[in-house]
Amino acid sequence: MNIFWRELKYSRKSMIWWCVGILFMVVSGMSKYGTMKSSGQSANEIFGAMPKSLQAIFGLSSLDLSTVMGFYGMLFSYLVLMATIHAVMLGANMVAKEERDKTSEFLMAKPVSRIRIITSKLAASLVLLVIFNLVTYAFSTAMVKHYESTADTGEIWKFMAGLLLLQVLFLAIGMVIAAITKHPKRATSLAAGILLAAYILSIVIELNDKLDALKYITPFKYFEAKNLLSDSGVDAVLVTLAAVICAACLSAAFVFYKKRDLKS
Amino acid sequence: MNVIEIKNLTKRYGNARGIEDISFHVEEGEIFGFIGPNGAGKSTTLRTLLSIIFPTSGSATIFGKDVIKHGPEIKKQIGYLPSEVFYYDKMKVKDLLNYSASFYKKDCRKRIHELAEIMDLNLNKRIEDLSYGNRKKVGIVQGMLHEPKLIILDEPTGGLDPLMQQKFFDLLKEENKKGATILFSSHILSEVQKMCDRVAIIKEGELITVEKISTLQENNHKKIKIETKQPVDAGWFAVDGVTNIESDGHKISFLYSGNINIIMKKLAEMELSNLWVDEPDLEEIFLHYYEKEEGSK
Known part of the structure; x- marks a missing residue:
């Protein structure tokens, strides 16, 4: 448990800053909804006049922006980007930092197995992801209620469930990258790079209907607002795929970390 | 009984030299020196003993148990001081020592204070504010606070002033009297000469000889x-x-x-x-x- 608590304590400050970031994102995003509502303009008209490529970049294809939940759906795609950046960096950092900070010789001389070390780090990371998720839920619900007190915020739970799955998925990707790479200092930037590539791919797919089959490659297509809001819900195949990738990355992270020569 | 037994240990890093076919043993209760110039493979050997890195071939046992299979178990009784001391910078010295102690299932508070007293170490400073020599002291206390049966030291005296070195050597001798086995790596021969019963001499990754210090001095020249x-x-x-x-x-x-x-x-x-x-x-x-x-x- 000592490694678990130490990791939580270590991450305290950065977690507070991420929470401030979430607050800023949700408040500033939803305040645009307030502006539009009070000016009587239809958000659908404004955004509908934009070229399709811009719409794709804003992440608002087929969302009804005149409803508060539709508008929140647009904001959600940014929250997803933020949460996944947090998760992928957290995962890479957790695994790489002992080597990067040259503390692996200290830790490895202690009577703990590598499996226990990485399990403790995984557990601490999951707690941080849940905190991120709950804070996002709290701010989102509060702001949506603020602008439409009658809105059905029960839908937000669905968003958060999708968000949490993506967070865990990117945490696992970050961890496996750091466990495999021989350059612990580069692990975090490598993980962030892979995330960015996946994000750009998701926009490209949005722009080009012919590339729809590629949606299996980028996790950003797994839980989209438009699917979460529609009655059909999310594709069961994609949920399963997310779970499988996640399990594969985590087990690979354990196997590689157990066998690697640690730098010091 | 042999506390450490190293058999045909080889570690290669691609084409770069590591260690080649090293074999020796350290007996219970002795102070064993491991000497050679920088880059000879001393740290590589010690890191393999602690399964920080894994051997290309060969094996090693500590307390009769394989270092890879039973790593966590044997490490309960090992204290290790790495050659370069790096710790979590944001921590205070006492937080680091308590963190270190939390890995062992025993109360180490009294021993931490005793050791800090002997080594003249301020427990309330932040690690990042410490000089090289003071970091080394943190390393020494950290490696000995759980009263290990085997103490492994990699170039332990760098950064310590002569007075501190003497206190540290006295401390080691005291631990040795209480029954601790000590493996001591160094490139400074005079300190090995002062401390050790036997030495292994390593050069360019290969073991040259294992001799009693007294034999080296008496018989030869x-x-x-x-x-x-x-x-x-x-x-x-x-x-x-x-x-x-x-x-x-x-x-x-x-x-x-x-x-x-x-x-x-x-x-x-x-x-x-x-x-x-x-x-x-x-x-x-x-x-x-x-x-x-x-x-x-």
Whole structure:
């Protein structure tokens, strides 16, 4: 448990800053909804006049922006980007930092197995992801209620469930990258790079209907607002795929970390 | 009983040299020196013992248990001081020591304070504010706070002033008396000479010899220096066992190994004005080993 608590304590400050970031994102995003509502303009008209490529970049294809939940759906795609950046960096950092900070010789001389070390780090990371998720839920619900007190915020739970799955998925990707790479200092930037590539791919797919089959490659297509809001819900195949990738990355992270020569 | 047993240990890093076919053992209760120049493979060997890195081939046991299979179990009784001491910078010294102690299922608070007292270490400072020598002290306390049965030290004296070194050596001797086995790596021969019972000499990844310190000094060489009234030809000393002759006419010095009576007879035939016979220090023996190795290639 000592490694678990130490990791939580270590991450305290950065977690507070991420929470401030979430607050800023949700408040500033939803305040645009307030502006539009009070000016009587239809958000659908404004955004509908934009070229399709811009719409794709804003992440608002087929969302009804005149409803508060539709508008929140647009904001959600940014929250997803933020949460996944947090998760992928957290995962890479957790695994790489002992080597990067040259503390692996200290830790490895202690009577703990590598499996226990990485399990403790995984557990601490999951707690941080849940905190991120709950804070996002709290701010989102509060702001949506603020602008439409009658809105059905029960839908937000669905968003958060999708968000949490993506967070865990990117945490696992970050961890496996750091466990495999021989350059612990580069692990975090490598993980962030892979995330960015996946994000750009998701926009490209949005722009080009012919590339729809590629949606299996980028996790950003797994839980989209438009699917979460529609009655059909999310594709069961994609949920399963997310779970499988996640399990594969985590087990690979354990196997590689157990066998690697640690730098010091 | 052998506390450490290393069998044909080899570690290669791609084409770069690691260690090649190293075998030796450390007996219970001894202070064992592991000496060689920087980059000879001392740290590589020690890191393999702690399964920080894994051997290419060969194996090692500590307390009779395989270091890879039973790593966590044997580490309960190991204290390790790495050559370069790095810790979590944001932590205070006492937080780090408590964190370190939390890995062992025993109360180490009393021992932490005792050790900090001996080593004159301020527990309330942040690690990032410490000098190199003070970090080393944190490392020493950290490695000994759980009263381990085996203490592994990698270049432990770097950064410590002579007074601290002495306190540290006294501390080690005390632990040794209480029954701790100590493996001590160093490139400074005089400290090994002071501390150790036996030494392993390593060079370029290969083990050159394992000897008792006393054997190294006694059996092998005498350092002889004479002063004569008449100039003497250095060639006069060209007998078996004489090496490193240096002469400036009246003063001649050389190393001698072999039957002491032969050289005494030679000396008795001369008219001497002065004579010195010394034990060579390890440094000279060490150089001698190097030259022998070079010569045999």
